[in-house]
Amino acid sequence: MADLIWLHEGALRRTHxxxxxxxxxxxxxxxxxxxxxxxxxxxxxxxxxIAETLAELEIEIHEGDAAVLLPQLVAAHGADxxxxxxxxxxxxxxxxxxxxxxxxxxxxxxxxxxxxxxxxREPDLARFFRxxxxxxxxxxxxxxx
Amino acid sequence: MIAALVGEDAAADETVSLKGxxxxxxxxxxxxxxxxxxxxxxxxxxxxxxxxxxxxxxxLSLDEVRNHALASVADPRQAEKFIQELAWxxxxxxxxxxxxDCIWNDVESYKTGFDAxxxxxxxxxxxxxxxxxxxxxxxxxxxxxxxxxxxxxxRMYLAAYVVHWRRVRWQAGAxxxxxxLLDADPASNNLSWQWVASTFSKKPYIxxxxxxxxxxxxxxxxxxxxxxxxxxxxxxxxxxxxxxLEPAHG
Numbered sequence: 001m002a003d004l005i006w007l008h009e010g011a012l013r014r015t016h017x018x019x020x021x022x023x024x025x026x027x028x029x030x031x032x033x034x035x036x037x038x039x040x041x042x043x044x045x046x047x048x049x050i051a052e053t054l055a056e057l058e059i060e061i062h063e064g065d066a067a068v069l070l071p072q073l074v075a076a077h078g079a080d081x082x083x084x085x086x087x088x089x090x091x092x093x094x095x096x097x098x099x100x101x102x103x104x105x106x107x108x109x110x111x112x113x114x115x116x117x118x119x120x121r122e123p124d125l126a127r128f129f130r131x132x133x134x135x136x137x138x139x140x141x142x143x144x145x
Numbered sequence: 146m147i148a149a150l151v152g153e154d155a156a157a158d159e160t161v162s163l164k165g166x167x168x169x170x171x172x173x174x175x176x177x178x179x180x181x182x183x184x185x186x187x188x189x190x191x192x193x194x195x196x197x198x199x200x201x202x203x204x205l206s207l208d209e210v211r212n213h214a215l216a217s218v219a220d221p222r223q224a225e226k227f228i229q230e231l232a233w234x235x236x237x238x239x240x241x242x243x244x245x246d247c248i249w250n251d252v253e254s255y256k257t258g259f260d261a262x263x264x265x266x267x268x269x270x271x272x273x274x275x276x277x278x279x280x281x282x283x284x285x286x287x288x289x290x291x292x293x294x295x296x297x298x299x300r301m302y303l304a305a306y307v308v309h310w311r312r313v314r315w316q317a318g319a320x321x322x323x324x325x326l327l328d329a330d331p332a333s334n335n336l337s338w339q340w341v342a343s344t345f346s347k348k349p350y351i352x353x354x355x356x357x358x359x360x361x362x363x364x365x366x367x368x369x370x371x372x373x374x375x376x377x378x379x380x381x382x383x384x385x386x387x388x389x390l391e392p393a394h395g
Contacts, residue, residue: 011203013167032150040331041323044155045293049327051150052165053204061150085203088241088332116207116235125243131236132229139228140221142212 004029004079006070008092009042011085011113012053018085018111026083028059029073031066036091067098074103086110117144162292163198163327170199179214183226189296189361194227197328198294200234207231234333241332248331249316251344257309258389264314268321272307280371281357282306284364293327298360304341305350309386310374315342351382 005018005028012030019026037047054061062069074082082103084096100108117138124130138144148156163169177194185191199205211231214224221228240247255261271277275286285299295303300322307318315338322338323329339345354375358367369376377385384392 009202013204013206015206015209016203041320041329043324043329044151045158045325046327046329047151048147048155048158049163049165049198049293050202051147051156053167053202054150054165055146056166056168061146063150088238088245090245113203114206114208116211116231122243123239125236125240128233128236131239132232135232135235136225136229139211139232140215140225142215144208144211 001081002026002077002079003081003083004074004077006031006066006082006084007057007059008066008085008087008089009050010087010089010092012050012057014057016085016111017114018083021109021111022083027077028057029070030054030057030059030061031069032061032063033066034063035065036095040089040091065095066092067095067102070095070099071102074107080104080107082108084108084110086112115144162294163195165198165202165204167204170196170204173199174205174210174213177210177214177217177227179218179224179227183223186226186230187298187360189298189365191296193296195294197234200231201328201330201333207235234330237330237332237336240336247339247345248335252336252339253344255349256343256347257349258387259312261314264308264312266314266317268307268313268317269311272311272313273321277306279306279374280366280368281354281361281375282372284366289322289325293325295326300337301341301350302352302357304338305352308338308342309349309351315339315344349387351379351386353377353379353382 001023003022003026005022005026007028007030011018062073070082082099087093096108096110117135119134119138123134173194173196178192181192182194186193196205196210200207200210211228214227215221218224251261272286275283277283282303285295285303288299289295304318307313308315319335319338322334323331336345341350343349354367354369354372357365357375361367
């Protein structure tokens with residue numbers, strides 16, 4: 001099985017678990033998606049910051065709509081699986097859903113980042129300290145375990 | 146390559162205080178001092194880490210920053226304040242994922258005595274142009290534009306000024322910050338604006354000139370004559386900013 005990795009602007013590092021989940025030597029791609037930058041209010045200074053980060057990462061960069069380009073890029077790379085770091089951003093979630101529609105079932109896999117804390121159940125998010133009271137013990141341990 | 150993505154003018158911008166990339170992130174991480182952070186983080190010249198742009202873009206993970214902090218202290222409790230700040234980011238991200246509708250909508254109603262419809266929907270031009278006439282506020286706006294970074298206290302001062310002194314909806318201010326901050330994250334940013342506004346907290350956050358003077362250095366103008374609308378007691382500010390509320394607010 002050949003893989004391809006889509007790194008979006010919330011997961012710009014080679015130590016992300018998505019690289020462990022992929023086959024060794026898998027190529028990673030960033031899509032410079034100007035439309036998403038506009039809707040996400042990504043200003044010029046932040047775009048420069050992202051571009052500087054990409055220059056160091058030495059990954060392929062394509063410009064356009066990620067939802068349209070990625071199925072094509074998976075095919076162009078001879079890959080049959082796309083691995084994507086998870087994101088809470090509804091715009092990225094929407095693009096992942098669109099990519100899934102365009103690819104065979106099971107061909108898109110999301111990979112979680114390393115957990116900050118380990119919680120036995122979903123915390124109450126109504127106020128920070130309700131969350132912190134449950135998370136504190138784990139947060140103060142290496143690797144949150 | 147950078148110029149091809151952002152244009153030659155932007156690529157040549159030398160005013161940016163924080164550079165992108167993992168190497169810059171690792172340098173910033175190596176420099177953190179959780180003990181000094183706990184002691185001085187509330188001051189604009191305190192031992193803040195400026196890791197937020199790297200965490201925002203996943204260049205560093207919360208896990209590795211926490212592990213680094215723990216390794217640098219003898220007792221985990223010495224790093225607790227710093228790790229708690231990391232936990233805020235984890236908390237905001239969990240809300241973003243579980244309740245995405247909260248990011249741009251009021252989580253609760255305003256607790257200011259005003260209805261949301263009584264707030265302006267656009268930022269006033271003098272705020273955008275850093276010429277409000279409130280000296281410290283104009284300096285903080287200048288910092289935002291010049292560096293793409295603001296200390297948390299400066300963010301709270303600006304947010305409170307926009308929402309409570311100028312009675313502008315928090316959403317307008319949130320967009321403004323997102324467009325200029327290097328660490329701009331809709332969850333951390335917008336929910337913090339909502340915390341200041343009181344749509345995600347029990348009461349509105351306000352400050353006065355004494356508070357600014359306490360937490361800033363000599364480079365911020367805190368002269369009373371140049372910051373009159375802030376140079377009041379909390380009691381008086383409460384009366385002026387929230388006239389529909391019962392007294393003793395603050």
